[in-house]
Amino acid sequence: MKKLILLLITTYSFSQLINCDRYKIVTVYDLFDKIEKNDKVRYGRLNELSFKDKSYNFKIYIDGYMKTGKKVTDNVVDNVHFTERSVKIHADKLLYSSLKKYNSQILKINALLNSLNIKNRVNSDLVLGLNTYSNLLFLQQKIDILNKIIKRQKSIYDYLINRYNEGVGSKIDVLNAKIDLANLNQNLISSYKDYAQNLIIFNYLYGDNKNKDYYFMPFLPKFAISLKQLQKEVLKNNYNAKIAKLNLKKSFYNYQKSSLHPININFYSFAGYTQSIQKTFNLGSDLNSFDWEMGVTFNIPLYDAQLKQARENSKVNYLIQREAYKSDIQKILRNVYKIYQNIIYERKNIKIIRKKIDVYKEEIDFYQNRIYSGLNEYTQYATVLKNYLNEMINLRNSVNRLNTDILLLKILSGRSIGEN
Secondary structure (H helix, E strand, O other), X not given: OXXXXXXHHHXXXXXXXXXXXXXXXXXXXXXXXXXXXXXXXXXXXXXXXXXXXXOOOOEEEEEEXXXXXXXXXXXXXXXXXXXXXXXXXXXXXXXXXXXXXXHHHHHHHHHHHHHHHHHHHHHHHHHHHHHHXXXXXXXXXXXXXXXXXXXXXXXXXXXXHHHHHXXXXXXXXXXXXXXXHHHHHHHHHHHHHHHHHHXXXXXXXXXXXXXXXXXXXXXXXXXXXXXXXXXXHHHHHOHHHHHHHHHHHHHHHHHHHHOOOOOEEEEEEEEEEEEEEEEOOOOEEEEEEEEEEEEEEEEOOOOOXXXXXXXXXHHHXXXXXXHHHHHHHHHHHHHHHHXXXXXXXHHHHHHHHXXXXXXXXXXXXXXXXXXXXXXXXXXXXXXXXXXXXXXXXXXXXXXXXXXXXXXXXXXXXXXXXXXX
16 A cells, blocks of 8 residues: 555645545455455345255145036936045155256256356456546546646746747737647546546445545556466466356266166155035935055156157257357466567557656757747647647546556456555
8 A cells, every 4th residue: 555655746746635535445455355255245135145956855735626517327316416525635746856966966956056157247347347446547547647737838828828929920820729638628628527437336236325535546566477387377277167067067967967877765654634515316325434544656768759759959069068168168268378478569659658757848848948949830739739649538538448457367366456
């Protein structure tokens, strides 16, 4: 933290520092902590869900029936009108299933997938928070740069218009300076708009819906690691890679499960009460009975067209999932490689931009002094000033992209994103 504050004071002079009491100072690590705490509350109940194999537990239920009818024979005397009511309670249990091993494995995978998906959602929020924070930091710096350039441009414009009013200045220089000042203000307004839009996302992730003025601290993460080692860590720790691997494993178990004959042995039992009323031409009877029964049943399919089709579908699904896994892993590695190369490029780009800025600073001072000396060289000055402004903004953008990509690689590789 001390390094960040020192860097801020020595490298930047943001207008916010003039009145620090107005601003709430935040760091990217503060935002990460808030996101993890808020997501823990948001997804906590989902993480408590578990997948258990209940197939070997008792199944208890009640059923019953009521029926009435008439049996008609050739002899009218033997015709019977009957009414029957029955209610029974059942208790069944699966004693053995040839699919139990695979059912248990699939349930375990579902539990792991549930946990990983929750962690992946948190990671997605961290990435969104990182990008949002980086945007706000860049826009904060861009606004400060624009305010400084506008102040300088206003000074030049006032000087040019005074010289023109004295009859010794160029009208075209005054008009060009006025247009340039308007363009700078237009750029400033657009930056404020972008800042406000990103601030909405920040407030949601930070868990603060109150309108506050924030001061976003720069961040300087360190991440010295070879590409080969980074790729190993990503394949081992990245949540998307783990999810892809588990999905492949799940489809494999489903395929293996479908290749077996589903042999089941069940225990059944019931007890119930039955009332039967029968009436003939001249007689009637009322029979009440209490009955119970228990036993064991088994089921061994010899041929089932649906099972055969299910096996074919499971095999196709496994082959598709295997190719999808390879594709997902390659996509993850390509993304890591792209970010890693961006870091290398930005480090080189920053050195070049800083050299260009040093040159533009000298040119600005040179042409500004010539203008104040009474020479009509505003066109050259304006060109250099625009170049200087663009490179200053490019520098802040490149630095933010560099630091953002470093933290992004930490998130993707499962490394700690805490402060150095």
